[in-house]
Amino acid sequence: MTRTSPGCAPIEKTVSVTVARVTFSASRNQRYGYDNFDTPGNPRDDHICVKSADHTFVKVDIAGGAIGTDFTFSCENASVEAIGPPASASFDLRLNANVSTFKMDTTLHARCRCPEAHSFASLAVHVYSEKRVQVVVAKIGTNLGYATADYASHQNTENNKLKQAVVRFEISNFNADNSVSRVHYDLDGNGKLTYDIANGGGRELDAIRRAMTGTGTKTRVAIVRDMVSYYYLNADAPRGQRWVTVRGGSTFYTTGDSVTLGSGATQETLTVASKSGNRVNFTSALTHAHRTGETLEFPAAGWSCDPILIIEGNTSLDTIKWTIPHEVGHRNLSLKDVEDRTNVMHSSQGGSDYRLRYCPRRKTYEAGTENQWDTIPR
Ligand SMILES: [Zn+2]
Known part of the structure; x- marks a missing residue:
């Protein structure tokens, strides 16, 4: 740099400038x-x-x-x-x-x-520290659509995503020959597993739990053909009322959910307007009277109970395989359902990717966001 000024000789200084x-x-x-x-x-x-x-x-x-x-x-x-x-x-x-x-x-x-x-x-x-989870998967029942599926062989594909949060699964099949376990769990004979939400599962889940022995501390996963999940009314609901109350303290419904109330001739389908505690408000009035103990269905593809329940339903085998880390994510990684189709914890099946993120994700069923890397217990 050179400074010039009238009446003064130029003054020169050398400086180093780094531009990067x-x-x-x-x-x-x-x-x-x-x-x-x-x-x-x-x-x-x-x-x-x-x-x-x-x-x-x-x-x-x-x-x-x-x-x-x-x-x-x-x-x-x-x-x-x-x-x-x-x-x-x-x-x-x-x-x-x-x-x-x-x-x-x-x-x-x-x-x-x-x-x-x-x-x-x-x-x-x-x-x-790496979070390691040992998972054992059993195929249950006589009516499976994917009876020959090998869920343990999906382990490396899952770990390739889970490593993004320093998580690793070790997945094994319940039967060493990967055969189906023929457990009689359909006690009400509806062709499905009936899941009592407020009761953490109920007697049909109990039948599967009793059959899945010898698994030690591994996280147990049971794959069944189909499932229906119910809340049960805790009070009579007269025709014309726009709401019901159910057993338990709260529900998983979100606004806009289409739900089936009751069975037989008085069964009807309603749309959820809002919820508060154990009360579910609908967008229209009940067209039939319903009695205490009748069912209000909640559409779920899996539950993170023990064993974790996952249904085949009408989804692809690949989607079912990715439902395993989702449900184990609830149970072992303390992760909530979030709204992000690129995330393994997206609240519904069929996402476009299966990531775990540091950037907070918006939670589906409660207020706020979740930083998944930091939430996982180590
Ligand atoms: Zn979930």
Whole structure:
């Protein structure tokens, strides 16, 4: 830089100017998760995770002419170590989590090698212990549509998604030869498993539970052909009333649900307008009178009871296989149903992807959001 002024000789000073932009992003070689916080244009709010005492990779791109060796890559907590970097403007940076912990958060910085060590970019780093869940899957009954399905063989496909939250499943089939278990559970003879929601299952689930022995501490999953899930009226509901009350303290209904009330000649289908505690309000009046003990159906493809119940229903085998990590997610990972079709915990079947996220997901059946990586008990 040269300063000139009348009556004064030019004054020259030399300064170093570094112009660079460092960007972190998900590496194709990453071994756990990376969450861009749903803002692909803004890498500053991104998060990466790595298993305790293991390593992963993060992609680094440097614009402006500088290269990796112009920077120091380091975490605020030195137990997470960045290896390298190479003399290149685009590379995978290895992160070693040299720590044995259930959970630890730190921040990775790319600092220039000047004395002031300015941070050109940062990334939130989460170290988690791996959550391992042993799952055993039984095919139950004489009427299965997918009697030869091999649910244990889907383990690696599931783990490829679950690793995004440092989770690993070990799935086995209940019968070593993967045969069907012929358990007589259909005690009311409706061709389906009848599930008493407020009672945590009831007698037909009990019959399956008694048959699934020798599974130790593994999480048990039972696949059945079909199921019907009921709440039971706890008071008579006269014709013309626009609501009913059921046994139990609350229900899972959401506005707009189409529900079947009662059976036989007085059965009718209603639309849920709202709910409050054990009361369900409809968009129209009852066209028949209903008595205490009659059923109000809730459409469910699975329950995270013990054993976890999953129905074949009318869905594809692939969808049934992905319902297993969803229900085990409720039971073993403490995860709620969320509204995100790309998430394994999406509240209905048939999503487009099966991710687990750091960026909070909106919960379906209660207020607020859930950060899934941090929610999983370690
Ligand atoms: Zn669910």
